[in-house]
Amino acid sequence: VPVEAEKNIVPFQKDNDNQILKDAMENGERKETAIKYGADEKYETEMKAEDKVKAALMAPVHPDKPLIDPNAPGEMGKPVIIDVNKLSPEERKKYDEGMMKNAFNQYASDMISLHRSLPDIRDPECKQIEYLKDLPDTSVIIIFHNEAWSVLLRTVHSVLDRSPTQLLKEIILVDDFSDFDHLKQPLDEYVARLPKVSLVRLKERSGLIRARIAGFDVSTGEVAIFLDSHCEATEGWLEPLLDRIGRNYTNVVVPVIDVISDENFQIQYSAAKHVQAGGFEWNLIFNWHYVPENERKRRNYLDYTPFRTPTMAGGLFAISRKFFEKLGKYDPGFDIWGGENLELSFKTWMCGGTLETVPCSHVGHIFRKRSPYKWRGGVNVVKRNTVRLAEVWLDEFKEYYYDRISHNLGDYGDVSDRKALRDNLQCKSFRWYLNNVYPELFIPSDSMASGEIRNKAKPMCADGNVEANQLNKPLISYPCHNDGGNQYWLLSTENEIRRDSGCWDYVGGSAEIKLFGCHGQRGNQEWIYRDDETIYHPGSRRCVELSWDGKNIMMKECSNHVLQKWLWKRVSAK
Numbered sequence: 001v002p003v004e005a006e007k008n009i010v011p012f013q014k015d016n017d018n019q020i021l022k023d024a025m026e027n028g029e030r031k032e033t034a035i036k037y038g039a040d041e042k043y044e045t046e047m048k049a050e051d052k053v054k055a056a057l058m059a060p061v062h063p064d065k066p067l068i069d070p071n072a073p074g075e076m077g078k079p080v081i082i083d084v085n086k087l088s089p090e091e092r093k094k095y096d097e098g099m100m101k102n103a104f105n106q107y108a109s110d111m112i113s114l115h116r117s118l119p120d121i122r123d124p125e126c127k128q129i130e131y132l133k134d135l136p137d138t139s140v141i142i143i144f145h146n147e148a149w150s151v152l153l154r155t156v157h158s159v160l161d162r163s164p165t166q167l168l169k170e171i172i173l174v175d176d177f178s179d180f181d182h183l184k185q186p187l188d189e190y191v192a193r194l195p196k197v198s199l200v201r202l203k204e205r206s207g208l209i210r211a212r213i214a215g216f217d218v219s220t221g222e223v224a225i226f227l228d229s230h231c232e233a234t235e236g237w238l239e240p241l242l243d244r245i246g247r248n249y250t251n252v253v254v255p256v257i258d259v260i261s262d263e264n265f266q267i268q269y270s271a272a273k274h275v276q277a278g279g280f281e282w283n284l285i286f287n288w289h290y291v292p293e294n295e296r297k298r299r300n301y302l303d304y305t306p307f308r309t310p311t312m313a314g315g316l317f318a319i320s321r322k323f324f325e326k327l328g329k330y331d332p333g334f335d336i337w338g339g340e341n342l343e344l345s346f347k348t349w350m351c352g353g354t355l356e357t358v359p360c361s362h363v364g365h366i367f368r369k370r371s372p373y374k375w376r377g378g379v380n381v382v383k384r385n386t387v388r389l390a391e392v393w394l395d396e397f398k399e400y401y402y403d404r405i406s407h408n409l410g411d412y413g414d415v416s417d418r419k420a421l422r423d424n425l426q427c428k429s430f431r432w433y434l435n436n437v438y439p440e441l442f443i444p445s446d447s448m449a450s451g452e453i454r455n456k457a458k459p460m461c462a463d464g465n466v467e468a469n470q471l472n473k474p475l476i477s478y479p480c481h482n483d484g485g486n487q488y489w490l491l492s493t494e495n496e497i498r499r500d501s502g503c504w505d506y507v508g509g510s511a512e513i514k515l516f517g518c519h520g521q522r523g524n525q526e527w528i529y530r531d532d533e534t535i536y537h538p539g540s541r542r543c544v545e546l547s548w549d550g551k552n553i554m555m556k557e558c559s560n561h562v563l564q565k566w567l568w569k570r571v572s573a574k
């Protein structure tokens with residue numbers, strides 16, 4: 001940045017640290033305002049193309065500086081809508097590449113200030129709460145693998161801009177062996193200019209779990225806060241988290257995670273009071289659910305107070321250094337992605353801690369539809385991590401997970417030291433956890449039949465996805481694959497045919513069976529697996545039949561035909 005222009009930029013004055021930022025230039029779209037504030041018009045024309053790129057990359061705006069242009073793209077969390085048909089072929093290429101490399105709209109992100117403003121949607125009560133005077137300080141650890149420049153730096157600046165100086169000890173960026181060019185020297189240079197921020201480079205691809213451990217190991221704050229590399233901390237996010245840990249070091253806390261749109265970067269605030277409790281099903285995959293009535297009652301229906309949650313999503317949370325160390329951090333045998341969120345959740349609860357969502361703390365996260373980066377070839381890392389998790393923490397309940405993967409555990413390495421850790425800490429049993437922390441979870445223990453439902457005439461099985469966003473679709477016929485998965489069904493004591501929270505449901509009208517959320521009211525969801533191997537639906541007095549060509553599963557008049565007979569393993573007498 002030319003020295004001449006430097007002195008004309010509105011100075012940043014919050015504290016000395018931030019003086020380092022003062023020589024930073026605005027990017028192109030802010031030129032006019034820069035001029036308004038006294039910048040020399042020559043600045044734009046005299047800059048070499050190279051410098052321009054650099055300046056655009058640097059582009060910080062300090063929060064204390066008045067909002068330069070409230071109409072700039074994305075300010076106040078507004079969406080950036082781009083009409084791709086109006087882009088020049090060159091721009092269109094940038095747009096497409098941005099989407100391809102990141103699985104979010106990098107092109108839109110690059111138009112948004114690294115310091116964009118966001119609306120403050122906290123419950124007004126949040127501003128009345130008196131937090132501890134003497135809050136612990138924190139290290140914020142942000143791990144990344146091949147993250148987009150503007151998205152990564154917006155994460156960093158949102159933390160710098162919105163955290164009280166005395167509470168933020170440092171930000172540690174951990175580069176999990178990225179290969180994007182902008183994350184090499186340009187990032188070193190940028191970080192060197194920022195107060196409190198340091199960068200750790202891993203020598204090999206380590207996966208997010210070991211990357212977090214590496215960041216934690218060099219950090220020094222009393223509290224560690226972990227964030228994904230595509231977040232935006234909002235005003236007041238930090239104090240309510242630290243307050244909980246300041247009061248009790250075994251509290252592990254999660255902010256409300258708001259959705260930043262992968263398409264247009266709009267921030268959509270989550271309805272914290274209802275949906276930000278974490279759970280899981282027997283595939284051991286995290287899911288969201290409602291805060292149950294008993295927990296709402298325990299908090300006197302005060303929606304702004306912290307509530308207990310059985311699990312955390314994984315990416316955004318705060319934990320005291322002391323407690324994380326005591327819990328043995330994460331299992332370092334976990335690779336790349338997955339399972340560590342439940343591992344930490346289970347052991348928090350089972351080994352003497354409490355896991356909570358803190359409604360007064362909001363942090364945005366870009367939710368993507370696919371994972372944009374490379375995983376390990378030749379191994380299912382999520383399964384391997386999850387088997388390690390089940391072996392160490394689930395006791396006899398691990399069998400419900402193993403049922404779901406057809407007891408095909410694969411090589412999951414050595415878990416003996418993790419078991420020793422659990423013994424040494426004298427953690428409670430998984431049964432205790434289920435009874436006390438997650439009583440809402442359906443436990444398949446007293447099911448009457450389980451496994452695949454195979455037609456007797458043809459090797460076709462009842463198949464369907466029951467993830468919450470996949471419900472309302474018909475049950476289909478599919479060649480039996482013997483892997484559990486979408487062909488694993490239980491007959492519950494309530495006479496439901498279900499997996500997790502999804503139930504077979506027949507409403508009549510058409511011949512289709514649909515998958516709906518289980519309601520426990522029998523009716524359309526009541527099924528009887530009869531001794532003659534037919535599956536009978538008392539509500540409609542019809543039976544489940546495979547079409548003659550094997551392509552469909554339909555409800556028909558009961559005929560005792562072999563296409564209406566199904567092989568399903570009975571696990572107990574009726």
Ligand code: LR7
Binds near residue numbers: 146147
């Ligand atoms: O090999 C890797 N190395 C990394 O450093 C793979 C990933 N990463 C980084 C990556 O750049 C990112 O910053 O790890 C972070 C998480 O990866 P994502 O963003 O691809 O994961 P996700 O947001 O899809 O997944 C959620 O579940 C994961 C399970 O392992 C982690 O716990 C993520 O942190 C977690 N994210 C959240 O909890 C945000 C809320 C989303 C939900 C639900």
Ligand code: MN
Binds near residue numbers: 228230
């Ligand atoms: Mn993420």
